[in-house]
Amino acid sequence: MGLRMFSGRASARVEPGPAGWYEHKRISNLGKLEDLMYDGRVQWVFLGMPGVGKGTYASRVADLMQVPHISAGDLVREELRKGSAYAQEMQEVIQAGQLLPDSMILDLIKARLHQGQQMGERGFILDGFPRTALQAAALEDIAEITLALNLRLREDVLVQKCLGRRTCGQCGKGFNLADINVAGVNGAPRIVMPPMSPPSACIGKMVMRSDDTEEIVRKRLAVYKEQSQPVEDFYRRRDVLLDFDVGGGIPETWPRLLKALYDENRERELLEPEPRAA
Numbered sequence: 001m002g003l004r005m006f007s008g009r010a011s012a013r014v015e016p017g018p019a020g021w022y023e024h025k026r027i028s029n030l031g032k033l034e035d036l037m038y039d040g041r042v043q044w045v046f047l048g049m050p051g052v053g054k055g056t057y058a059s060r061v062a063d064l065m066q067v068p069h070i071s072a073g074d075l076v077r078e079e080l081r082k083g084s085a086y087a088q089e090m091q092e093v094i095q096a097g098q099l100l101p102d103s104m105i106l107d108l109i110k111a112r113l114h115q116g117q118q119m120g121e122r123g124f125i126l127d128g129f130p131r132t133a134l135q136a137a138a139l140e141d142i143a144e145i146t147l148a149l150n151l152r153l154r155e156d157v158l159v160q161k162c163l164g165r166r167t168c169g170q171c172g173k174g175f176n177l178a179d180i181n182v183a184g185v186n187g188a189p190r191i192v193m194p195p196m197s198p199p200s201a202c203i204g205k206m207v208m209r210s211d212d213t214e215e216i217v218r219k220r221l222a223v224y225k226e227q228s229q230p231v232e233d234f235y236r237r238r239d240v241l242l243d244f245d246v247g248g249g250i251p252e253t254w255p256r257l258l259k260a261l262y263d264e265n266r267e268r269e270l271l272e273p274e275p276r277a278a
């Protein structure tokens, strides 16, 4: 099956795709990650602490693989905007840096995945879900996860990244304005992540998430270690965990990430076969 994914046949079917695909084509020495795109279902989850860049990389990989990027945090914020009956309670939990009840988030994710199935989506890249071992076990009942990408970055840098997050209140695009340049510890290389430069149309319209204060971010990091680290162990035991150290800005990290995904796919199969027609 692995060979089938890397047959030339698939690339012959490649059509002009989203920007991410062209970006990928410009990066040399990658092999043919695009062959993955047309030969199976993508059922991947992205794990990692707040601020690590899950959303950024999940959205880029989803673009490349032509599947939706489903962010649990975005689903939650959409629910809040809709003014759901539980909005007030949800907001209090979020502002305390805590996780919402498993049942609540599961309902949101199940509804989104069900909708995707009905629309014929070829899978998903989940970001911010699962965040507890119970959520991971519940997800198993819905879909087989073939890759859990675990993005890692030093904790002091994560705090700075969260505090630097901004969204344009008009176009909705996210930018990280943190200027990270810290010496490596224990022989690790220096971490340099320059700030992003928003276009002039967005400057002056930047908004910060109300739960991105230092106090709430530190609480979220503590909650992650306690409740979400077991999710890493869950996928490690299933042999689908891929650890990836971010350690740099997007231009440096993105090609490294594509290479890591490509190499991982050579090792083992990352895609679910398409369901056979009955």
Ligand SMILES: Nc1ncnc2c1ncn2[C@@H]1O[C@H](COP(=O)(O)OP(=O)(O)O)[C@@H](O)[C@H]1O
Binding pocket: 049, 050, 051, 072, 073, 074, 076, 093, 094, 097, 098, 099, 100, 101, 102, 105, 127, 128, 129, 130, 131, 132, 135, 220
């Ligand atoms: N899988 C989940 N389980 C429980 N609560 C969640 C989950 N995903 C998001 N939330 C809630 O929504 C908040 C915002 O989520 P998100 O934008 O993913 O934050 P982060 O930047 O911490 O990754 C979380 O702090 C949490 O309260």
